[in-house]
Amino acid sequence: MEGAEPGHRDDGPNPHMLRVLTSRRVVRSFSDRPVDDETLEHLADAMVAAPSASNKQAWGFVMVRRTRTLRMVHAFSPGIIERPPLVVAACFDRSRAVGGGGAWDEGMLCVAMAVENLLLAAHALGLGGCPSASFRKAPVRRFLGLPEHLEPLLLxxxxxxxxxxEAAPRRDRNEVISHECWGN
Incomplete structure (x- = not known):
């Protein structure tokens, strides 16, 4: 469409996308079926397409599928209950952070948006996922070979x-959304 931004849809609502957004659930139990290379590429594309503060893209990701490395991740990650076929270590890249006192907050926000893209893409591709911040950073950093500027935030x-x-219960919109000021 003339005048539209590249990649911008201006042809009305996308019901499929809305269904993906509203039907995604946390998945903690996985089958033994591996995540194939093509799917891995789609997931990677979704993560790096996420918005970021000042477009700094202050993130780095390690995609782990090898059994030995997955065992090590599991050993130091009480938040990962089952043994998934793929774990993505989502890291804040301090070397690309926007300056100032808000860098840490912005870094967490950027990584969180990329992880939400990952989870939505996984759901759209028939997969599921669960983010966890419950892991021991030092050993995970060491066995993933993370450089000093990459801070692991989520597995x-x-x-x-x-x-x-199954559908999880959600809070009523009227309980959490107000218009113009809180309580309206």
């Missing part, structure tokens, strides 16, 4: 759900 389990997903 995200990804895989094919072991069983069908």
């Amino acid at each position: 995200v389990s990804i895989g094919h759900p072991a069983r069908p997903l």
